[in-house]
Amino acid sequence: xxxxxxxxxxxxxxxEGAAPPALVRDMARAKGLDISGIFDAKGAYDYRDFLxxxxxxxxxxxxxxxxxxxxxxxxxxxxxAAEAGVVYLESFLSPDFCGGRDPVxxxxxxxxxxxxxxxxxxLGITMNGIVTAIRHFGPEAARETAACARxxxxxFITGFGLAGDENAGHPADFAYAFDMARExxxxxxxxxxxxxxxxxxxxxxxxxxxxxxxHGVRAIEDPALVRELADTGVVLExxxxxxxxxxxxxxxxxxxxxxxxxxxxxxxxxxxxxxxxHTDMVREYDELASAFGWxxxxxxxxxxxxxxxxxxxxxxxxxxx
Ligand code: ADE
Ligand code: ZN
Numbered sequence: 108x109x110x111x112x113x114x115x116x117x118x119x120x121x122x123e124g125a126a127p128p129a130l131v132r133d134m135a136r137a138k139g140l141d142i143s144g145i146f147d148a149k150g151a152y153d154y155r156d157f158l159x160x161x162x163x164x165x166x167x168x169x170x171x172x173x174x175x176x177x178x179x180x181x182x183x184x185x186x187x188a189a190e191a192g193v194v195y196l197e198s199f200l201s202p203d204f205c206g207g208r209d210p211v212x213x214x215x216x217x218x219x220x221x222x223x224x225x226x227x228x229x230l231g232i233t234m235n236g237i238v239t240a241i242r243h244f245g246p247e248a249a250r251e252t253a254a255c256a257r258x259x260x261x262x263f264i265t266g267f268g269l270a271g272d273e274n275a276g277h278p279a280d281f282a283y284a285f286d287m288a289r290e291x292x293x294x295x296x297x298x299x300x301x302x303x304x305x306x307x308x309x310x311x312x313x314x315x316x317x318x319x320x321x322h323g324v325r326a327i328e329d330p331a332l333v334r335e336l337a338d339t340g341v342v343l344e345x346x347x348x349x350x351x352x353x354x355x356x357x358x359x360x361x362x363x364x365x366x367x368x369x370x371x372x373x374x375x376x377x378x379x380x381x382x383x384x385h386t387d388m389v390r391e392y393d394e395l396a397s398a399f400g401w402x403x404x405x406x407x408x409x410x411x412x413x414x415x416x417x418x419x420x421x422x423x424x425x426x427x428x
Contacts, residue, residue, distance in 0.1 A: 110392035113406055114194045116413035116427065117377045117388060119321055119344035121199045121239075121270065122177075122220075123168045124380025125184040128152055134170035142166050152383050157302060157353050160383065161243070161272060168204040174219035177205060181223035181234075187381070189230040191388040195427040196232060197418060199239040199268055202255040208248065213255040221263050233427060235419055237266035237296065240284055243275035249284035257291035265418040268321065269297040273307060278314040285315040294418040296321055296344065301355060305329035312341065319344055319416060324355070326372070327363035337371035342416040347395065348386035349379035359398040375413040376406075 128150055135142045145163045147153035152167070154160040171180055188196050200220065206212025217236070224234040238256035240249035249269070256267045267288030269281055278297070285295055299311035301322035308326055311317055323343035326332045336343070347362045349355075356362045368374045376395065381387050395401050414428060 108403060109389070110396070110403075110406065111190075111192050111389045113192055113392070113403060114410070114427075115192050115388050115392075115406075116195045116375070116410050116417060117188065117193050118197045118319070118342075118375050118413055118417060119199075119346055119377035119379060120188075120196055121164075121201075121380050122180065122184060123171070123201065123204060124164060124383060125187070125198070125378075126167060126171075126180055127183065127187070127382055128167075130180070130183060131167045131170055134176065138170055138172065140170055142169060151385070154383075158272065160353060164380070164383070165204075168201075171204070174215045177216050178219040178223040181220045182227060185224065185227035185232050185234060186230060187387070189227065189232040193232055193388055195414075195417060195419070195423070196234045197237055197266065198234060199270055200236040200264075201239055201241065202252050203241055203244060203248065208251040208255060210255050210258050214259060217259055217264070224263070233419075233423060234263075235266070235417075235423070236264045237268045237418065238264055238288075238293075239268040239270050240281065242269055242271035242273065242281070242298075244271065246276065246280040246284065249281050250287065253284040253287040253291075256288050256293060260291045260293050262420055262423075265294060265420075267293040267295055269311075269315070270321065271298070273298055273302040278307075278310040282314045285317070289316065294318060296418075298322055300325040300343075301350070305332045308332060308336075318342065322346060322350070322355075324350060324363050324367065327366060333367065333370045333372060336367075336373075340373055342373040342375060342412065343367065344377055345374050346377050346379035346391075348384045348391050352384035352386070359394045362398070364395070365399040365401075373412050373416065374409065375416060376409055
């Protein structure tokens with residue numbers, strides 16, 4: 108059996124980060140935008156390091172200027188994920204890029220994405236959205252983003268998150284935005300332990316009171332934190348291909364996901380920004396199988412963890428189980 112045929116649950120995925128470079132190029136051309144600097148000679152996204160990756164990411168969002176553009180992006184991205192066997196996808200959505208954090212515009216963008224997601228159900232994939240603030244845009248922008256999230260919390264928008272430069276500001280600066288989201292009934296996650304060490308994870312847990320951590324892999328540097336994560340059942344949204352491509356770890360074999368799992372930490376597997384890292388869920392599983400000898404039963408177990416940790420209602424959970 109190819110891993111392609113295994114039903115997969117993916118919890119950590121950025122919608123714009125999944126935009127195929129060819130789509131971004133075509134949309135830019137149609138709109139007379141010159142963003143050729145973000146591509147290499149082969150047409151792939153081109154960046155040297157994480158901070159430049161963030162710049163390229165932002166540049167790649169520029170051709171998507173309307174709800175219709177986001178509907179097309181959603182349809183294409185869900186088609187590709189379904190092709191890789193993903194049956195349930197939680198994608199980070201950014202009011203920053205969808206109407207500049209204006210609640211009225213955000214609603215229109217969101218409606219377009221929901222319609223595209225509803226149509227993609229025919230492919231056997233269900234999507235939920237996690238509204239996400241961008242850390243290097245600052246706490247005030249995060250509060251406006253949380254206000255957009257609060258306005259649209261429901262069966263589709265089920266979570267609130269924090270992405271971007273982990274070394275910008277302190278989690279305490281974002282506590283207010285997370286409190287707003289929690290009070291609106293949203294489930295919470297934040298990127299930490301990717302570019303920051305164990306303290307960054309502790310700070311996200313303390314100040315943002317998240318139940319999942321995006322990445323979280325650098326917990327491995329602190330055995331006491333690893334035990335705490337295992338004991339409290341915090342779920343890590345691990346994206347090994349992203350970590351290897353961005354240089355958090357030099358190779359798949361040196362990635363800590365297997366050690367974290369052996370220590371009893373709840374780990375899941377996701378792609379983060381698939382075309383940026385030349386990956387998809389099938390490649391993630393193939394590489395993990397080669398590096399750690401994981402077999403179908405291991406991936407089925409990881410998917411049960413992901414199912415439990417999914418920010419979805421009971422109806423969706425029963426349907427994707
Ligand atoms: N936004 C998109 N991908 C990201 C990553 N890997 N880390 C932080 N923010 C991101
Ligand atoms: Zn991410």
